Amino acid sequence: MKFVSTVALASAVFLEAVNGHYIFQKLTANGVQGAAYQNVRQNTNNNSPVTDLASADLRCNVGGGSGASTSTVSVASGSSVSFTADQAVYHQGPVSFYMTKVASASAADGSSSWFKIKEIGPTFPGGTWDLSQTYSVTIPSCVAPGEYLLRIEQLAIHNPGGVPQFYIACAQLKVTGSGSKTFSSVSIPGHVKSTDPGYTANIYNNFNNYTVPGPAVSTC
Numbered sequence: 001m002k003f004v005s006t007v008a009l010a011s012a013v014f015l016e017a018v019n020g021h022y023i024f025q026k027l028t029a030n031g032v033q034g035a036a037y038q039n040v041r042q043n044t045n046n047n048s049p050v051t052d053l054a055s056a057d058l059r060c061n062v063g064g065g066s067g068a069s070t071s072t073v074s075v076a077s078g079s080s081v082s083f084t085a086d087q088a089v090y091h092q093g094p095v096s097f098y099m100t101k102v103a104s105a106s107a108a109d110g111s112s113s114w115f116k117i118k119e120i121g122p123t124f125p126g127g128t129w130d131l132s133q134t135y136s137v138t139i140p141s142c143v144a145p146g147e148y149l150l151r152i153e154q155l156a157i158h159n160p161g162g163v164p165q166f167y168i169a170c171a172q173l174k175v176t177g178s179g180s181k182t183f184s185s186v187s188i189p190g191h192v193k194s195t196d197p198g199y200t201a202n203i204y205n206n207f208n209n210y211t212v213p214g215p216a217v218s219t220c
């Protein structure tokens with residue numbers, strides 16, 4: 001019996017590994033796509049999600065607490081950047097982008113205040129999700145120049161009744177430009193609560209509206 005259950009467990013792990021989850025590895029800035037983990041902090045949990053709403057790993061993923069081996073890329077405010085995963089996202093759920101202003105993007109641990117700059121929810125009617133390999137965002141034109149962490153969060157809510165899964169990565173930016181605004185909004189962890197309708201939603205049952213978890217998008 002022990003043998004059977006070990007085999008069952010091993011094949012379940014194997015199937016998950018074959019399926020693989022998606023990892024946001026590459027950043028495109030200034031129209032140039034960097035190599036994997038060139039400007040994105042490398043995680044150490046392979047393709048596993050973070051599921052603990054109280055964990056500091058929610059900031060920049062497991063292993064992403066600092067970025068000494070990650071390069072910081074210079075980008076102008078108002079320009080578009082994008083994250084690309086190793087394969088397309090396939091678990092349904094919202095995508096959000098957050099930024100936090102820091103003294104040093106390579107040293108920052110993500111304990112500073114974050115603000116949301118974009119969210120991508122489902123399209124109704126139908127409740128269709130944007131399941132993509134690349135997601136783009138515009139760095140707000142009004143943000144003050146300086147170093148920032150840019151964070152992507154894909155929250156997989158494909159399994160109602162199960163624990164939602166966070167797929168996360170942080171890029172290191174040096175934003176240039178003449179903006180002057182500094183936003184502060186939420187701490188991570190703490191930005192999503194277990195009672196948020198967008199966290200508990202059943203996307204298969206009477207799914208007619210949806211609120212992306214976290215704060216409202218900060219706008220110029």
Ligand SMILES: *[C@@H]1O[C@H](CO)[C@@H](O)[C@H](O)[C@H]1NC(C)=O
Nearest residue numbers: 197198201202209210211212
């Ligand atoms: C949909 O709207 C209702 C009524 O405003 C609200 O109670 C519910 O939380 C919303 N559902 C989601 C998933 O956002």
Ligand SMILES: [Cu+2]
Nearest residue numbers: 016020021091
């Ligand atoms: Cu999965």
